[in-house]
Amino acid sequence: MEIAGTPLLIFYICPKYKPLFRMNPRFTALDRIHSLEPLPAIDRSRRASEIFGENVFTPRQMKHYLSREVYLKLKESTDAGNVLDRTIAGPVANAIKAWAMDRGATHYTHWFQPLTGRTAEKHDSFLEIADGEAIEKFSGDELAQQEPDASSFPSGGLRTTFEARGYTAWDCSSPVFVFESKYGKTLCVPTIFVSYTGEALDYKIPLLKSIALLDRAAVEVCNYFDRSIKRVMPTLGAEQEYFLIDERYHDLRPDLVLTGRTLFGAGSARGHQLDDHYFGAIPERAFAFMNELEHEAHRLAIPLRTRHNEVAPSQFECAPKFENLNVAVDHSLLLMDLIDKLAKKHKMRALLHEKPFAGVNGSGKHNNWSLGTDTGKNLLAPGRNPKENLMFLTFFVCVIKAVHEYADLLRASIASAGNDHRLGANEAPPAIVSVFVGSQLSKVLDDVETPPRRKKNDTVSELMHLGISEIPELLLDNTDRNRTSPFAFTGNKFEFRAVGSAANSSNPMMILNVIVADALKEFKVRTDSKIKRGRKKESAILDVIKEYIIASKSIRFEGDGYSDAWVKEAARRKLPNVRNTPLALDGYLSVKAVKLLTTHRIFSEPELQARYGVLLEIYLDTVKIEAQVIREMSRTIVIPAAVRYQRELMESIRIGKEAGMDPSATTTQVELANEIGIQLNALRDDLAKLETESLAAGKKTKMRDVAIYFAEKVVPVMADIRQHTDALEQVVADETWTLPKYREMLFLK
Ligand code: ADP
Numbered sequence: 001m002e003i004a005g006t007p008l009l010i011f012y013i014c015p016k017y018k019p020l021f022r023m024n025p026r027f028t029a030l031d032r033i034h035s036l037e038p039l040p041a042i043d044r045s046r047r048a049s050e051i052f053g054e055n056v057f058t059p060r061q062m063k064h065y066l067s068r069e070v071y072l073k074l075k076e077s078t079d080a081g082n083v084l085d086r087t088i089a090g091p092v093a094n095a096i097k098a099w100a101m102d103r104g105a106t107h108y109t110h111w112f113q114p115l116t117g118r119t120a121e122k123h124d125s126f127l128e129i130a131d132g133e134a135i136e137k138f139s140g141d142e143l144a145q146q147e148p149d150a151s152s153f154p155s156g157g158l159r160t161t162f163e164a165r166g167y168t169a170w171d172c173s174s175p176v177f178v179f180e181s182k183y184g185k186t187l188c189v190p191t192i193f194v195s196y197t198g199e200a201l202d203y204k205i206p207l208l209k210s211i212a213l214l215d216r217a218a219v220e221v222c223n224y225f226d227r228s229i230k231r232v233m234p235t236l237g238a239e240q241e242y243f244l245i246d247e248r249y250h251d252l253r254p255d256l257v258l259t260g261r262t263l264f265g266a267g268s269a270r271g272h273q274l275d276d277h278y279f280g281a282i283p284e285r286a287f288a289f290m291n292e293l294e295h296e297a298h299r300l301a302i303p304l305r306t307r308h309n310e311v312a313p314s315q316f317e318c319a320p321k322f323e324n325l326n327v328a329v330d331h332s333l334l335l336m337d338l339i340d341k342l343a344k345k346h347k348m349r350a351l352l353h354e355k356p357f358a359g360v361n362g363s364g365k366h367n368n369w370s371l372g373t374d375t376g377k378n379l380l381a382p383g384r385n386p387k388e389n390l391m392f393l394t395f396f397v398c399v400i401k402a403v404h405e406y407a408d409l410l411r412a413s414i415a416s417a418g419n420d421h422r423l424g425a426n427e428a429p430p431a432i433v434s435v436f437v438g439s440q441l442s443k444v445l446d447d448v449e450t451p452p453r454r455k456k457n458d459t460v461s462e463l464m465h466l467g468i469s470e471i472p473e474l475l476l477d478n479t480d481r482n483r484t485s486p487f488a489f490t491g492n493k494f495e496f497r498a499v500g501s502a503a504n505s506s507n508p509m510m511i512l513n514v515i516v517a518d519a520l521k522e523f524k525v526r527t528d529s530k531i532k533r534g535r536k537k538e539s540a541i542l543d544v545i546k547e548y549i550i551a552s553k554s555i556r557f558e559g560d561g562y563s564d565a566w567v568k569e570a571a572r573r574k575l576p577n578v579r580n581t582p583l584a585l586d587g588y589l590s591v592k593a594v595k596l597l598t599t600h601r602i603f604s605e606p607e608l609q610a611r612y613g614v615l616l617e618i619y620l621d622t623v624k625i626e627a628q629v630i631r632e633m634s635r636t637i638v639i640p641a642a643v644r645y646q647r648e649l650m651e652s653i654r655i656g657k658e659a660g661m662d663p664s665a666t667t668t669q670v671e672l673a674n675e676i677g678i679q680l681n682a683l684r685d686d687l688a689k690l691e692t693e694s695l696a697a698g699k700k701t702k703m704r705d706v707a708i709y710f711a712e713k714v715v716p717v718m719a720d721i722r723q724h725t726d727a728l729e730q731v732v733a734d735e736t737w738t739l740p741k742y743r744e745m746l747f748l749k
């Protein structure tokens with residue numbers, strides 16, 4: 001007679017059989033992933049041009065939903081980047097509500113950028129009950145301003161709890177949009193976030209201030225050359241790199257779940273040595289994801305253009321076409337949200353961390369930055385006539401001068417725990433800030449500095465005449481590349497490559513705007529004073545250009561930024577080489593930086609101090625969490641797996657002995673068991689060291705000292721620990737190891 005369930009019962013009762021039942025979750029995940037199909041393709045029946053911006057309240061929508069008079073007033077505010085004119089707030093809110101409800105939105109939220117680095121929102125329903133009647137309402141006040149509880153966002157001590165109120169107010173230079181999720185649609189209003197007492201609590205306020213500052217400074221300099229220019233706007237095209245891995249692997253790794261990067265993991269035998277991933281065929285599931293990402297981005301008017309595989313396996317990149325800086329930053333943040341959301345939908349996880357996998361290429365967010373005028377000119381594109389070229393050279397040299405002058409502030413603007421693993425860690429780009437301009441422009445700059453005798457044999461068709469005798473000719477369309485430079489000129493824009501993939505571009509772009517504005521202002525002062533002393537305008541400008549070229553010469557570097565030779569050379573040139581975040585953040589508080597940022601009214605001193613404090617705290621929290629996860633994973637996952645396998649080996653040795661076998665028959669087992677023992681002991685020692693060093697760090701009183709201690713003493717111990725866990729991964733039987741391995745996560749099919 002057969003009793004259902006009997007075999008199960010036997011296994012349950014006899015512990016001896018239990019191991020048979022312990023399935024390795026890694027293999028279960030592997031099985032499932034193999035049987036997984038990409039999600040069905042999205043409906044592409046409507047063209048990209050038809051859907052582009054359909055979830056955004058664009059000028060076309062404004063025209064449709066607003067009276068002409070209100071439309072014109074609103075357009076004036078949005079174009080000028082002013083706050084909403086309160087006299088039209090009511091009708092505008094009504095129109096936006098009507099439009100949003102037509103698109104199916106039920107709630108609205110002010111969407112802002114707290115110092116956590118990503119975005120935040122607080123949803124309110126349109127629904128209101130008035131006199132027992134339910135209606136949908138959205139008033140001018142609700143559009144213009146909200147009062148979220150600010151106490152759950154970092155402020156760096158700017159607010160005491162009793163005045164934890166914060167205000168958000170619409171930045172109407174960035175349009176409202178409807179964000180869709182499977183469960184509903186929300187009207188999002190991009191806003192600034194300010195404390196009750198008026199201090200900035202976000203990344204948008206300083207960015208907007210810097211844009212206005214740069215506009216004023218640049219227009220004044222433009223007017224030396226072209227009086228018709230009334231406005232200058234910085235532009236940004238932010239390329240986003242990320243990794244995609246299957247969600248089952250992700251969920252089996254506490255390090256990925258809690259810190260966004262793998263704290264352990266032996267390198268895969270195959271990495272990117274074969275170089276076959278870059279521009280390689282996009283795996284189907286990733287392709288399905290990217291298709292949908294592009295579609296959803298387009299509906300939100302994010303001009304995504306390129307998609308391709310990156311250098312590392314499972315690494316991808318997407319890049320939108322450049323836009324006005326403020327909108328581009330909002331779009332970049334929105335894109336990050338979309339990447340997260342859609343990766344989950346496709347049963348994957350997007351890793352936006354700068355260095356999710358040790359020994360594998362990291363991720364950046366290359367910030368392509370330039371300056372555009374209201375007359376449609378790109379100020380960083382060489383022109384066609386002498387006057388335009390002198391203007392180009394002016395702006396070009398001012399940027400280089402600014403980077404030279406404030407290299408440490410620029411370094412501070414990209415500092416984060418994640419980016420520390422990228423910058424200067426044998427990888428793109430180095431922590432030393434330098435500027436690459438290419439051989440042709442180097443020659444131009446050198447020739448301005450020391451004018452050469454003119455050669456006759458240049459081919460005129462290839463050369464563009466700058467026309468002023470002191471300036472040589474400049475080759476058009478020569479964009480030689482140097483991928484090792486953190487800040488490179490690429491033909492008609494600068495590419496700030498050191499920005500981390502997880503960063504909000506707002507901060508580095510704000511600093512870049514301010515330092516360039518400062519250089520331009522100084523340029524104007526110097527030039528004017530020369531003109532006043534009787535120098536001809538063009539000659540005065542050229543004089544100052546020359547002074548700037550000489551003053552900033554040491555920041556220019558055309559060679560291999562990854563080489564040791566450059567580290568030595570940079571030291572000789574006295575360029576800062578700051579390898580970790582706590583030290584890099586000092587850049588915000590140098591006398592020079594404080595003076596710069598306060599005189600230009602970007603921050604008050606307390607605001608700057610507070611911001612510095614927040615960034616330091618985020619760094620510290622991040623590394624502390626990592627240390628904690630390392631401790632826990634070592635003890636609860638790695639050590640148990642190693643012990644289990646060691647025991648198996650010892651069992652085999654014992655059985656061999658009992659059976660009277662020659663000891664030489666189990667030499668391998670003995671060796672392996674010993675090797676495990678050695679690694680386990682070393683791991684134990686390092687875990688103890690992690691404990692004592694963390695405690696020692698805690699004894700420091702100043703937060704800066706704690707953070708520096710962590711960066712210099714604790715983080716290296718974390719790396720030591722990893723050596724042992726990774727060594728164990730390479731001895732322990734594959735079937736006993738439960739953490740998904742690099743080869744599995746990275747070669748997603
Ligand atoms: P590259 O080959 O240098 O990567 P692309 O033309 O692909 O050049 O541009 C990379 C990024 O630079 C894109 O996001 C692009 O829109 C952006 N870009 C191009 N021109 C400008 C500009 N004037 N200002 C800001 N970004 C720009």
Ligand code: MG
Pocket residue numbers: 239366495
């Ligand atoms: Mg690039």
